[in-house]
Amino acid sequence: MSANGKLLNHRQSLPGPEDIHREVLPNGIVVLARSNFNSPSVSIGGYIHTGSLFDPDEKLGLADFAASALMRGTAKHSFDELYNQLESVGASLGFDSGLHTTSFHGRALEEDLLLLLGLLSETMRHPTFPKDEVEKLRHQLLTGLAIRMQDTSDMADITFDEILYHGHPYARSEDGNPETIKAITRADLVKYHQRCFGPRGMTIAIVGAVEPKRAVDLVHRALGDWENPVQPEIPSLPELKLLDKTIKRHFKISGKSQADIVIGTNGPRRKDDDYMAASLGNSVLGQFGMMGRVGKSVREKSGLAYYAYSNLSSGVGPGAWTVSAGVNPRNIKKASDLIVKELKRFIKEGVTKEELSDSQANFIGRLPLSMESNSGVVNALLNIERYDLGLDYYRRYPDLVKAVKPVHVLEVASKYIDPDRLAVATAGP
Amino acid sequence: MPKTFTKTTLSNGLTVLLKEIHTAPLISSWVWYRVGSRDEVPPLTGISHLVEHMQFKGTPNYPAELMDKAVARDGGMRNAFTYLDWTTYFETMPADKIDLALRLEADRMTNSLFDEKEFSSERTVVISEREGNENEPMFQLGEAVQQAAFRVHSYHHEVIGDMADLKTMSREDLYKHYRTYYVPNNAVIGVAGDFKTKEMLARIKELFGGIPKGPTPPRLLRPEPEQRGELRVTVEGPGETAYLQVTYRFPPASHPDFFPLSVLDSLLAGPTNLNMFGGGGISNKTSRLYRALVDKEFAVGLSGGSTTTIDPYLYYLALTIHPKRKPEEALAALDEEIKRAQNELVSKEEITRAIKQARANFAYGTENITNQAFWLGFAEMFASYDWFETYLEKMSSVTPKDVQRVAREYFRPQARVVGTYLPTGNGESK
Numbered sequence: 001m002s003a004n005g006k007l008l009n010h011r012q013s014l015p016g017p018e019d020i021h022r023e024v025l026p027n028g029i030v031v032l033a034r035s036n037f038n039s040p041s042v043s044i045g046g047y048i049h050t051g052s053l054f055d056p057d058e059k060l061g062l063a064d065f066a067a068s069a070l071m072r073g074t075a076k077h078s079f080d081e082l083y084n085q086l087e088s089v090g091a092s093l094g095f096d097s098g099l100h101t102t103s104f105h106g107r108a109l110e111e112d113l114l115l116l117l118g119l120l121s122e123t124m125r126h127p128t129f130p131k132d133e134v135e136k137l138r139h140q141l142l143t144g145l146a147i148r149m150q151d152t153s154d155m156a157d158i159t160f161d162e163i164l165y166h167g168h169p170y171a172r173s174e175d176g177n178p179e180t181i182k183a184i185t186r187a188d189l190v191k192y193h194q195r196c197f198g199p200r201g202m203t204i205a206i207v208g209a210v211e212p213k214r215a216v217d218l219v220h221r222a223l224g225d226w227e228n229p230v231q232p233e234i235p236s237l238p239e240l241k242l243l244d245k246t247i248k249r250h251f252k253i254s255g256k257s258q259a260d261i262v263i264g265t266n267g268p269r270r271k272d273d274d275y276m277a278a279s280l281g282n283s284v285l286g287q288f289g290m291m292g293r294v295g296k297s298v299r300e301k302s303g304l305a306y307y308a309y310s311n312l313s314s315g316v317g318p319g320a321w322t323v324s325a326g327v328n329p330r331n332i333k334k335a336s337d338l339i340v341k342e343l344k345r346f347i348k349e350g351v352t353k354e355e356l357s358d359s360q361a362n363f364i365g366r367l368p369l370s371m372e373s374n375s376g377v378v379n380a381l382l383n384i385e386r387y388d389l390g391l392d393y394y395r396r397y398p399d400l401v402k403a404v405k406p407v408h409v410l411e412v413a414s415k416y417i418d419p420d421r422l423a424v425a426t427a428g429p
Numbered sequence: 430m431p432k433t434f435t436k437t438t439l440s441n442g443l444t445v446l447l448k449e450i451h452t453a454p455l456i457s458s459w460v461w462y463r464v465g466s467r468d469e470v471p472p473l474t475g476i477s478h479l480v481e482h483m484q485f486k487g488t489p490n491y492p493a494e495l496m497d498k499a500v501a502r503d504g505g506m507r508n509a510f511t512y513l514d515w516t517t518y519f520e521t522m523p524a525d526k527i528d529l530a531l532r533l534e535a536d537r538m539t540n541s542l543f544d545e546k547e548f549s550s551e552r553t554v555v556i557s558e559r560e561g562n563e564n565e566p567m568f569q570l571g572e573a574v575q576q577a578a579f580r581v582h583s584y585h586h587e588v589i590g591d592m593a594d595l596k597t598m599s600r601e602d603l604y605k606h607y608r609t610y611y612v613p614n615n616a617v618i619g620v621a622g623d624f625k626t627k628e629m630l631a632r633i634k635e636l637f638g639g640i641p642k643g644p645t646p647p648r649l650l651r652p653e654p655e656q657r658g659e660l661r662v663t664v665e666g667p668g669e670t671a672y673l674q675v676t677y678r679f680p681p682a683s684h685p686d687f688f689p690l691s692v693l694d695s696l697l698a699g700p701t702n703l704n705m706f707g708g709g710g711i712s713n714k715t716s717r718l719y720r721a722l723v724d725k726e727f728a729v730g731l732s733g734g735s736t737t738t739i740d741p742y743l744y745y746l747a748l749t750i751h752p753k754r755k756p757e758e759a760l761a762a763l764d765e766e767i768k769r770a771q772n773e774l775v776s777k778e779e780i781t782r783a784i785k786q787a788r789a790n791f792a793y794g795t796e797n798i799t800n801q802a803f804w805l806g807f808a809e810m811f812a813s814y815d816w817f818e819t820y821l822e823k824m825s826s827v828t829p830k831d832v833q834r835v836a837r838e839y840f841r842p843q844a845r846v847v848g849t850y851l852p853t854g855n856g857e858s859k
Contacts, residue, residue, distance in 0.1 A: 013453050038452040041792040080724070083714040087699070088782050090789025092710045107710065109789050140729040143752055146669040149855065152564055254855070255667035257560040289497030290485070300493075303550030306558035326561050358502050365504015365523055368455055372797035373707055 013368055015380060017391040021212030025199075027226055031219045032205040032381040033212035036374060042113045042208030043374035045382055047101035048124070049201035052174040053235050054192065059184050061176020063196075065141060066189050067097035072133035075126040079133050082119060091116050093123070097174060100234055100316050102197075107375065110209035114218060121222040124197060129189045141181050148175070152427040153326065155251045156260035159425035163247045164266060164320060168240050198228030205381040207374040240266060240318040243421040251427040259329040259428025263339050264322030265417050270314040270387045274415070276400055277408035278321070279312055283359035284351045284409070285342065286310025286323055293346070294323055297338050304328075304335045321416055329428050336424065344419050350410030364398045434805075435626055436814065439634060441642040442614025446805040446814060447629055448621040450798055456622030457521040457802035460534045461810055463617075464610035465514045466588040467740070468649045473598055475590015476606050478511040479555055483603060484518065485509070486547040488540035491533060493547070499529055506799070510705075511588055514739045515810040516610075521799045524623040528632065534618070535636040538611055548600045556596070559589050566666055566850045567674075567747065573662045574674050574848035578743055582653040612643030619805025622798045653741070660846045665853050671750040672850040673728075673759055677840050679744045682737035683812045688823040689831035690735065690744070690839060695783035696775060696832075697766065698733025698746060704794035705803045711786055718746065721766045726751050727759040737811045744839070756849045770836040774829040784824050791821070 021033045052063040071093070072079045086093055091108035093116060104124070108116040148154045158173050165171035176184075202223075206215040243265070268275045286294035291309040298308035308325035323343070327335045351359075371377050371394075384393050437445045465477050487493035500507050505522040507530070518537075520530035562568040572587050579585040589595075618637070620629060656678065680686050694701055699713025713719050713731065722728040730749040736742050746763065750756050794800045808817040 036796075039792050039795045041789070041796060080715060080720070083712060087712060087715050088785070090700070090711050090786040092712055094712075107793060109792055136724075136726060139726070139751060139753075143670055143729045143749060146752075147749075150566075150668045150670075253667070255853075257563040258557070289494070289501045299554055301550065303553035304557065306554055306561055326557065328557060328560055358498055361502040362504055365502065365526075366506070367504065368453060368523060369504060369506055369521055369799075372453060372455065372799065373793075374796055 014371065014394040015377060016395045020381060020391050021216065022391065023216045025220055025224050027199040027224065028201065029199045029219065029223055030203040030385055031216045032203070032385060033210070033215035034207050034377055034381065035209070035211055036207060036377070037209050039374075040110045040209050041107060041374060042110050042206065042210055043105075043107040043378045044116065044120070044204060044206050045103070045105040045375065045378040046202065046204035047103040047382070048197060049100070049234055050102050050196035051098050051100045051234070052172070053099050053169055054196055055172070055176070058180060059188060060172055060180040061141070061174070062184055062188055062192055063102065064097040064174050064176065065137070065181065065184050066192050067095040067102050068141065069129050069134060069137055069189055070095050070123040070127045072137060073128050073130040074122045075128055076122060079130070082123065085115060085119060089115065093119055099170065099174060105375070105378070113210055117218050117222040121226070125226055127193060129186050129193075131186055134186050134189065138181060141175070142178055145175065145178055145181065150253060152253055152256055152258060152260040155253060155427035156262045156324070156425050159249050159251045159427060160262040160264065160322065160423055161320075163249055163423035163425060164243070164264070165240065168238060168318075170317060195230055196232060198231030199223065199226045200228070200231050203382060203385045205378045207377040207381070237317045242266065243423060246420060246422045246424060248424040251425070252429065253427055254429055256429050257328070258326050259332055259426055261325045261327065261332060261336055261339070262322050262425045263336060263343075263422055264320055265422055267312050267319035267321035267416050268314055268412070269317060269319055274408070274412040275314055277404045277412040278314070278416070280356060280359050280363065280401070280404050281346070281351060281409040281413050282310050282312040282321065283362065284355045285346050288355075288359050288362060293342050294339060297342055298325055298335055302334070302338065304331050304338070308335070332426055332428070340419055340422070343417055347414045347417050347419070350406050350413060353406055356404065356406050356409060360401050360404070363401045367394065367397065434814070435630070437630060439613065439638050441638060441640055443637050443640075444617040444809065445630065445633055446617065446619040446809065447626050448801065448805060449624060449626055450621050450801060451623050453798060454524045454623050455521060455798045456524045456527040456620060456624055457519060457799040458527060458530050458534065458618065458620045459517055459519040459802050459806045460538070461515055461517045461617040461619070461806040462610055463514070463615050463648070463810065464516055464646065465512050466586060466590070467513050467583045468610070469583060469586070469590070470649070471591070472594045473602055473606070474586045474594045475555070475588070476594075476598055476603060477516055478588055478590065479551070479595070479598070480603050480607050481509050481511045481516050482551050482555060483543050483548060483607070484537050484541055486544060486551065487542055488536050489542065490536050490540065496533055500533070503529060505530065513584055513588065513736075513742070517806065519799070519803070521802070527622070527624070531632060531636050535640065538613065538616065538637070539640055541607060543600055543604045543607065545600050548603065552595065555589070556592070559592060559595065562589060566668055566670070566672055569664050569666055570672055570674050570848050570850040573664050574676055574846050575743070577660045577662045577846045577848070578676055578678075579653055581651045582740065583649050583651060584740065584742060610646045612646065613637060613640045614642045615646050617806045617809045619802055619809075621802035621805060650740070656844045659842050662846065662848045663851060664848065665851045667855065668852040669752070669855065670852055671756050673748040673750060673756045674848040675746045675760070675763065676743040676846045678741055678844045679735050679839060680741055681739055681811065682816065686835050686839070689827045689835045691787070691824060692780055692783045692827045693770065693832050693836055694733060694735055694744065695786055696779055697770065698731060700783065700786040700790060701734035702790050703737065704790065704800050705807070706794070706800040707797050708790040708794035708800070710793070711789065717766050717770070718763065721762055722748060722759060725762065727754050727762045739811050760847065767836070767840045771833065771840065775832050777829060780827055780829065780832070784821065787824055788821055
């Protein structure tokens with residue numbers, strides 16, 4: 001764009017079929033690439049098909065431990081050598097383990113992309129889990145768990161999952177707990193890695209100052225010969241047993257000046273047809289503007305909380321639809337009552353045409369902003385792949401959003417939310 | 430690609446910085462006021478931050494809800510921040526909607542209502558914000574260390590203010606603060622993105638040019654006397670984990686020593702990311718202190734960094750202590766590394782590495798327009814935009830001797846505060 005021409009067009013700036021390059025390598029790795037030469041940097045992100053669903057109960061946290069340990073040493077390089085290569089060029093690389101996937105993300109200046117992909121390949125394929133590094137990491141993980149035990153927000157979330165997903169694998173915390181982290185041996189890490197890490201289902205997105213063809217070529221060179229004939233399928237999920245009544249549970253943490261509340265229920269999966277209606281409804285309920293209706297009631301009108309918002313978390317399996325707030329411990333009841341009141345109103349009245357149109361405009365309007373940075377586009381591309389949305393998804397997106405009517409929101413609200421069957425978790429003194 | 434940058438001052442004193450960036454159909458606008466927590470004295474600590482909150486509560490033209498709704502409908506992002514030396518408000522909007530943001534900002538520069546009822550609920554919102562902070566051991570420790578480091582200078586208190594003041598200050602106090610500091614001659618507007626400079630400047634003149642100039646607001650300045658000896662503070666609280674925070678006195682950002690110190694920071698604790706959005710993410714696992722403290726298991730985590738301020742402020746190092754170690758042991762190991770930087774010249778390669786890290790951070794930061802617009806005004810708050818544009822150049826001229834000199838001058842135990850958080854357990858027995 002030059003200074004004398006017309007200004008940039010919205011839709012053109014969003015990723016679409018003609019500027020997303022997608023290629024599947026012979027070993028099953030899906031590569032997505034899109035170039036952006038506005039900054040000399042490159043972001044990568046992706047996932048492989050393994051996660052904490054494989055963790056045995058007594059070794060819960062194994063997948064997370066293993067993901068954290070990948071960078072602790074490989075057949076070729078020590079922990080310090082690996083990080084020295086990255087940090088010397090201002091690059092970064094990290095791994096996170098979730099339930100279904102283990103994800104990675106990194107970035108570098110364009111001239112160091114080859115190095116970054118080389119390190120990604122090396123740490124995913126040839127980690128050695130050196131004994132002393134595993135022990136150091138174990139102490140770090142245990143300290144992290146001790147800190148988590150003191151965090152009212154984390155513990156309210158964990159308590160909420162235990163109530164809502166009772167009897168379901170989603171009830172378990174991916175980080176494990178002190179007993180299980182202590183029970184994990186180096187041999188467990190080695191065995192888990194050998195068995196579960198592999199290219200099948202792996203997806204990688206590369207966005208930045210690199211031509212897509214070259215990005216694919218670099219991935220091919222780094223990971224094209226990776227094979228794991230024993231890589232297992234992700235275990236299938238059992239049906240979620242819905243709550244038959246409201247269950248309240250408090251996690252006590254002494255000496256804290258603020259308590260956290262999480263109230264909610266199950267929600268749609270990302271691929272469900274009612275996801276978009278739920279997502280727009282959620283925006284009206286607790287996100288739009290200053291945190292939607294919930295923010296207006298709990299924060300703006302009553303001044304009870306700095307944050308009070310709703311969240312719809314939808315992924316592969318049954319999602320969660322929650323309202324969260326941080327309040328003075330003596331205001332737990334008052335705030336909880338206001339939240340439940342908003343939920344009741346939501347399923348009874350749904351949303352007005354005007355409220356819905358506000359959120360629709362917001363969903364459509366904010367797209368370019370969410371894709372300002374390379375990592376934003378990486379996330380968008382991974383989203384497309386993970387949920388089969390199609391390369392033209394962000395071009396179709398405005399129409400998908402506008403197709404939702406108030407009646408759809410009302411339907412989806414009363415389908416999922418029942419004020420007599422809520423999970424209510426609190427943490428604090 | 431033309432990257433024109435212009436700086437103008439309107440007749441009412443408003444400084445305008447504009448930068449065309451035609452990479453995405455977005456424009457980001459930031460309005461900065463030269464007022465922050467350093468302009469506050471008891472019993473009004475925290476007032477700048479509370480005023481910032483009230484700036485979202487509406488004017489006669491734009492009632493609170495209307496403002497929120499208008500920006501959100503257009504797919505914009507908006508927020509505000511209050512810090513030691515400044516307060517800022519920004520909107521990033523689709524390029525064809527930026528006019529809304531400009532109108533809102535011009536309007537609330539003078540027309541905010543500060544409604545009494547709104548204020549009473551916002552007061553408790555901010556109290557709740559502070560209570561949330563107080564849940565964190567590192568906030569408790571950081572606050573105690575900051576208070577110990579500044580006896581005289583108003584950098585003494587946390588930006589959010591003391592609870593006693595949050596409970597007692599009045600709507601009139603806030604309104605007076607607003608009228609005193611929110612004048613065009615005390616403000617800077619920085620806009621970056623997909624626009625034409627001439628048109629944008631004309632529109633800003635139209636919207637902001639008519640706002641009358643006010644008396645030049647005073648800046649509170651009570652220089653901190655020299656510290657004569659190490660200060661130690663201890664905070665006790667719930668948990669199982671001990672923390673250590675050590676601060677050294679650092680020069681202001683405009684001081685030439687800031688750059689050799691930035692190199693030293695990179696070496697000791699990994700690079701500090703100065704971007705508000707984007708950037709960062711470079712780990713510090715091969716920094717000298719990580720190797721000496723975390724690899725050697727005195728600590729399980731380490732961070733460090735400096736801040737760009739007008740007056741001398743602090744460099745901090747924060748350690749999460751290893752469960753099998755005592756804070757004193759970690760401090761002794763830290764001291765060894767400081768001594769090494771004072772006694773041995775760093776290598777040229779280490780300096781080159783620090784520069785590359787800074788270059789990478791800036792490259793990541795230029796991926797988004799919001800961050801590029803941020804820099805226009807941010808740099809003006811403690812120096813000028815030139816400070817940002819010549820940052821890498823200044824870092825490149827740093828020599829190993831410079832690094833050694835600043836290590837000796839600024840990392841003296843006599844000028845530091847050592848804060849320890851001692852955990853009292855999970856409180857089951859209470």
